[in-house]
Amino acid sequence: MPSFARLATCSALVLHGCSEAALCRSPNAGQVLMQVAVMNLSRAIQEGKPHPEDRLRRGENDLVSFLPCGQSFVLNESFDMNAQCPPSCPYHALDQRGLPCTATCATSSQCRVFNPDAPVADIVTGSCRGALVDGCYRPKLDGTDTCAECASWFQLTDGKCRARYLWVAYLVLGLLCCLVLLLLAYLVELHWRPVTNLCGLEHALAARSRSKYRVSSELGRELWPLTTNLCRTSVGGPGLLLHFNFLAVVVIWAAAVGLGWLVLGYAVDTELLILGRKQYGTAYRNCVLVAWGYTTQQRLMQIKILYLALVYVVTFIGCIWHGVRQLRLFQASDVQDTMKAFAALVKGLPSIAASEDKLEKDLAETVSSLTGEPVVGVSVCWSFSGYKEQVSEVLHQNLDHEQPHLQSSEAGGLRQSVFSAETLVLAKFEGPQDRIEEEAVQELLKNVRSSSEAYVVFESRLARDKALLALAQGFSFRGNKLSLAAARHEPRGIYWHNYGGTRSSKMWKLLKGLACIGAGLAIWVGVFYVPYAWSILTFNYEGGRQPGIIYSLSFSIIVVIGNVSMYQICAAVSDNVGFKYKETREACYMVLYFVSVCLNIVLDLVMTYYMSFAIMVHLGFRTHDGIPLSKLPFFVQRFEAYAIQRAMGQNLYEYAFPSTFLLPFLGEPALAIFGLLRLGMLVVRSHPEVSPRVATALLAANDFEFGRYADSLLNVALAVMMFFFPGGYTHWIFFMLAISQAYIYIYDHWRVLRVVPAATFASMQVDWWSQVLLAPCCALLSACLVMKGNCQLGYCLEPPRLLLACLAAGLLHCVFHLLLLHYLVPALGTTPVNSRPVSYEQVATTEPCSWFSANPIHCIRSKYVYGHTPPSSFFVPGQESVMEVNKAIGCFFAARDAKVEEVSDFEIRLPKPGWRFALPSALTWKASEGS
Structure with missing residues (x-):
């Protein structure tokens, strides 16, 4: 120089x-x-x-809004994200020769000089960017949107990258469209068929209607009014009452947290409500976005930590209070004298063949003589899982009746072929056409053995309690030592065919079920998620481009498919284990579903993190102090970078709403209720050869399940995770959770009172496990508090130790939470007293499902072994009218008239064939279920 x-x-x-x-x-x-x-x-x-020499001008918001030509400047939060360059140099260019995020206003010819990797001058965005070619691995650097080398699965054609196997996607899409069209054509053909089995249709729909929850009144057994408060009225037992209280609490909690964050934002700083929601775009905008986001997040971090601590403490205390409240609700509801109030469970019975007579009589006489209390009867639990179909045929053979086989004379060749195929499918559901003779029944009873359990039914709760006290040390029967305990379940809540299985066999089935769940997750990832991830990673984000609505819809569909798949697999696993009690099955299903979908969500979030990281690195994002994201060595550092925080927060919100919070529950009534019902009606009314039993089974509604607990808990966990990310989506995700849960509450309220078959959930087993699963939801809040408080609350841990501290905080909370549930909550319960005790006869007169009518082998033995006249009637939901009274054997139920919906109440009307030149303006649904 x-x-x-x-x-x-x-x-x-x-x-x-x-x-x-x-x-x-x-x-x-x-x-x-x-x-x-x-x-x-x-x-x-x-x-x-x-600076005295600069010519930067500020806008009304006191941000740098107008940038000069030929001057480099380091971008920070003082710049407007939409700042403009002069017409003489209209393009933002990041100067890679200077400090990180050094920008300059440049001409089109200068783009390559400032940043060789971004030589294209984009007049639309007003920035210098890289080549815009989807699927490009190495773009040309000549200032055009052309590619030099394409990524895998793409081929280079005239500077563009074309998908090699796009025809496969079009072929699959075409096949799906053809299947949909065939299904629509089949449904229309079903609608236009002549009605040849109106009698069978009326019988099946009447049975469906009678099986619903009903209340006895002067006019007969009527449906519960839709105005019934299911948080206060025990319609389906204490378990159902607790279920609706749980849903209501989640709605209130979510609304309160969202409203609190909204009020905090307006009271302190409205940037709390937009932090993390500003969109990224050009390289200039991204630099300003990161600088603004980091500075704003740090400035408001103390406020967020304070609110997070408040939410954690209130939520934790609220969970314990919720547990106490649920326990007291259960205890207050459980004092009502239902079937389980009169029964005692006997354990230790010897194995006896079902063909042997006087087993129930001998056991009843033994218990009565030892306790001095009269016994109504004994219901032995029999092991007949291997003979379930034969037992079912014996029980139902008196319910079916022959119907003439009619055939439509107008049926053409194609319609006749479809009709014949349907007939073959329906024939598989039919039982044997010949009646089962008494000799075959006796042979069946010889093969059925008793389990070690039986239920002894007393005349009153007081008599049952006295017997329990008298036989507290057990008693002897036929050389075996038997024990006596109060029954904990209702007859409706027992799977009578699942007695006899060993604990080891159930554990083996459960392990195989877990393997099936793992296989389902793997298939879901390979078939659905990997193609989506590949399409996202090969998308070109240059110039601020972002995937369109097709990607969002695809992501929502993938999430819904994953959740529904887990729902079906977990339900099948729970059914296959062979639990004796419905509540145990529901608890197992809820836990399996929660764990499997949690794994699903973790997998989603991990893949979303890696996709977000790869995209942010590709776009050149840096930390607030200029370090490229790819240079950060630890996960915590990458996770806490504002670019990743913003992307993960947005992805979490899109994952939660509407994909997880709402969409599955919007489609459920249309498909699982109205769709299946309508399809069954169309098939039954056009097949006169279908027996009443099969017709009833085709039109029967699905049982109520407690999967809502798992759905709600998962939604709560997703909402809590938002505290790990900037606060712009916090109030939105909690408000959407409250709205979605309110819809679920209303939908389940209607479903219980108007759709599902009546069932009694007598224990709080499922609700207790839901309270256990609330512990990890609260633990997420504690882990988040530790992470956000790092270097803010008097400690400053290195990234590896910070991650361990978060895990330790979560585990410690879970342990403490569970200890309180186990010791403190039961200590705060109450012992209500039933002021209106009733007798077994009074209850059995109005309840068709008793300890005797629910037990299949007991009903068969009543007829073929004891020869009772009339024998004990077997309870079939919707067919209570065939049940007969025999007070001598404890059968007191006499059917009362139940007002049922008519066929026209379920009908959909379509135009008749031959209608031309116009399309129907609407499909008329006269009335839904039991309006």
């Missing part, structure tokens, strides 16, 4: 505060001067003092 130039440079450095002589003697003093000038300009902008 010439001496005069060096002298000028050193003078400038001294004016800028540089007094180091060695620095003035440096051969790179000119570059140092430029860097110092840029730093001074950045410092001046941060301090709100414009």
